[in-house]
Amino acid sequence: MADQGCIIQNNSIGETVMSKRILGGLGLLLGAGLSAGSALALEPGDPQRGQAAAATCTACHQANGSGMHVPGGESWPRLAGQDAGYIEKQLHDFKSGRRQNASMMPFATMLDDQQIADVAAYYSQMEITPASGGEEASDAVMARGEQLANRGDWDDYIVSCSSCHGPGGTGVGSEFPGVASQHAGYISAQLHAWKDGERSNDPQNLMGAIAKRMSDDDIAAVSAWYARQAPVVEGGE
Amino acid sequence: MNISKKSLALAVSGVSVALASGMMVQAADDNAQPQAEGPYQTLVELGYPAPKDNELVHVPPTMADLEEADIHPELKKVIRRGYELFTDTQQLRGKNVFNDMNCSSCHLGEGRQPYSAPIWPAAVTLPDFRGKNQHVNNLEERIAGCFAYSMNGTPPEYGSDDMLALSAYHQWLATGAPMYPDQPIYGRGFPAPDRPEELSYANGKEVFQEQCVICHQEDGSGHYEDGEYVFPATWGDGSNNWGAGIVRTHTAAGFIKNNMPLGQPLSLSDQDAWDVAYYMTQQERPQDPRYAGDVDEVLERFGPTFHKNSSYGQIREEDNHRLADHANWGEKGETVVPWNVGVPRFEDLQD
Numbered sequence: 257m258a259d260q261g262c263i264i265q266n267n268s269i270g271e272t273v274m275s276k277r278i279l280g281g282l283g284l285l286l287g288a289g290l291s292a293g294s295a296l297a298l299e300p301g302d303p304q305r306g307q308a309a310a311a312t313c314t315a316c317h318q319a320n321g322s323g324m325h326v327p328g329g330e331s332w333p334r335l336a337g338q339d340a341g342y343i344e345k346q347l348h349d350f351k352s353g354r355r356q357n358a359s360m361m362p363f364a365t366m367l368d369d370q371q372i373a374d375v376a377a378y379y380s381q382m383e384i385t386p387a388s389g390g391e392e393a394s395d396a397v398m399a400r401g402e403q404l405a406n407r408g409d410w411d412d413y414i415v416s417c418s419s420c421h422g423p424g425g426t427g428v429g430s431e432f433p434g435v436a437s438q439h440a441g442y443i444s445a446q447l448h449a450w451k452d453g454e455r456s457n458d459p460q461n462l463m464g465a466i467a468k469r470m471s472d473d474d475i476a477a478v479s480a481w482y483a484r485q486a487p488v489v490e491g492g493e
Numbered sequence: 494m495n496i497s498k499k500s501l502a503l504a505v506s507g508v509s510v511a512l513a514s515g516m517m518v519q520a521a522d523d524n525a526q527p528q529a530e531g532p533y534q535t536l537v538e539l540g541y542p543a544p545k546d547n548e549l550v551h552v553p554p555t556m557a558d559l560e561e562a563d564i565h566p567e568l569k570k571v572i573r574r575g576y577e578l579f580t581d582t583q584q585l586r587g588k589n590v591f592n593d594m595n596c597s598s599c600h601l602g603e604g605r606q607p608y609s610a611p612i613w614p615a616a617v618t619l620p621d622f623r624g625k626n627q628h629v630n631n632l633e634e635r636i637a638g639c640f641a642y643s644m645n646g647t648p649p650e651y652g653s654d655d656m657l658a659l660s661a662y663h664q665w666l667a668t669g670a671p672m673y674p675d676q677p678i679y680g681r682g683f684p685a686p687d688r689p690e691e692l693s694y695a696n697g698k699e700v701f702q703e704q705c706v707i708c709h710q711e712d713g714s715g716h717y718e719d720g721e722y723v724f725p726a727t728w729g730d731g732s733n734n735w736g737a738g739i740v741r742t743h744t745a746a747g748f749i750k751n752n753m754p755l756g757q758p759l760s761l762s763d764q765d766a767w768d769v770a771y772y773m774t775q776q777e778r779p780q781d782p783r784y785a786g787d788v789d790e791v792l793e794r795f796g797p798t799f800h801k802n803s804s805y806g807q808i809r810e811e812d813n814h815r816l817a818d819h820a821n822w823g824e825k826g827e828t829v830v831p832w833n834v835g836v837p838r839f840e841d842l843q844d
Binding site: 403407408410411412413415419420422423426427428429431459460461462465466469 | 535536539552555556557580601602603605606704707708716718719721722723724754755756757758
């Protein structure tokens with residue numbers, strides 16, 4: 257699933273549609289691959305090659321892909337078990353500046369398209385690791401987090417996280433990443449980035465529109481709640 | 494609103510505001526806030542119409558309110574069960590549900606949300622005459638209709654545990670709202686924007702590709718992840734059948750305009766919302782359970798009350814396909830027949 261997924265999903269929907277229009281009968285998979293240009297002639301991501309290319313990643317994301325919750329600093333996301341297509345898109349976005357991050361930009365730039373596919377494949381097949389940052393959340397904060405995650409708060413037009421990130425927040429396809437068992441510091445930083453307009457590489461502004469309606473307390477609550485969800489297999493059986 | 498909830502010492506915190514009369518909730522509240530900060534201000538800021546002076550504005554209680562409510566614990570359990578059935582109707586798959594939908598697929602916000610066909614009005618406006626089946630329906634029969642059409646299934650029996658639980662959840666959401674209100678209800682149904690002069694299938698298809706396929710897929714099949722429901726099917730066997738209310742173009746347009754893409758209500762132009770609705774409702778789906786082998790007969794019998802607003806039996810221009818001209822019942826096949834369809838009532842009553 258990951259192999260095909262990354263070829264299709266590293267394009268925005270717009271590109272996929274356009275490629276279909278242009279290429280017609282060539283078929284979705286081939287058409288989408290060609291339209292990306294850079295993806296032409298790529299081999300499917302190879303975890304073994306990815307391990308070699310990921311040597312520079314481990315300083316922050318750790319050898320087991322667990323990342324790290326860094327209180328008061330920039331937390332590094334868990335990549336282990338994340339969808340390959342999602343990782344691949346993020347790396348391309350860091351490279352192109354579509355997603356801005358001073359720490360990631362130089363590392364993403366060092367990877368060519370094949371290495372990006374390989375690194376994504378490498379991390380995606382790792383076992384999901386536990387997350388940190390939600391340990392001190394009170395019962396009330398956890399209850400609020402659970403509500404936002406599973407039911408949302410429609411009085412503030414905040415759609416539940418699970419509507420898109422799936423039941424349990426384990427991720428849906430390559431567009432909606434797994435958020436369960438992700439570090440609270442990272443989830444929180446990303447939601448704030450969307451809220452403040454500093455991150456906008458989500459498809460169709462689906463996350464941005466909702467993050468803008470979340471209060472700081474909402475963000476803290478949902479980040480803590482997801483950080484405390486035990487690892488479950490993403491995209492597995 | 495928080496203050497008014499408390500000062501009224503309602504057993505629960507469902508709050509209805511009759512804005513026109515001013516003699517109900519807000520008048521009883523010394524701390525009544527100006528209307529600009531009244532209920533549903535968030536929606537107004539998102540671009541929804543503000544409640545009009547003559548409208549009944551009701552804020553249904555939440556599940557958190559239920560926990561605090563001063564009602565019998567057994568009733569709480571039943572309402573919770575109703576909520577669970579409403580938001581995870583798939584647990585009735587193969588028994589009452591034969592497609593990929595939940596009640597909450599269309600009734601967003603757990604059935605509480607204005608402009609997303611909030612379900613509490615059914616609890617305070619029924620029993621009433623219903624045009625669709627031409628007789629007086631109560632709440633259970635109304636819910637049963639959703640199972641026969643929107644869920645492409647067959648309903649739980651009247652009076653059964655599941656039916657009672659669903660009814661109780663509806664009624665709970667109506668807590669504090671007046672029975673048989675004489676005012677229009679704010680945000681009821683899926684109000685459609687003004688219909689454009691021309692509807693474009695081609696534009697609807699294009700907008701669907703751009704705005705909808707990320708969740709609903711190009712083939713309209715929606716998305717299951719690891720066998721669990723995530724995004725509902727917009728057409729095909731996983732979707733509602735040809736007899737569901739949302740096959741009517743204006744109902745679909747109202748749903749889409751007010752609710753889609755998820756989290757971005759009112760973001761599509763009226764034209765685009767109508768065109769997507771037109772495109773979506775011109776795709777195939779399981780047969781209307783009122784069909785008995787002849788599309789024209791369905792049109793003759795149910796055109797005036799229903800299908801005049803759908804594309805049922807029409808020729809789709811793109812490929813000259815006659816819509817709904819098939820005997821595909823979807824997953825329920827021929828063996829499961831909704832027991833509530835076509836059952837008359839009160840035929841012997843004198844005028």
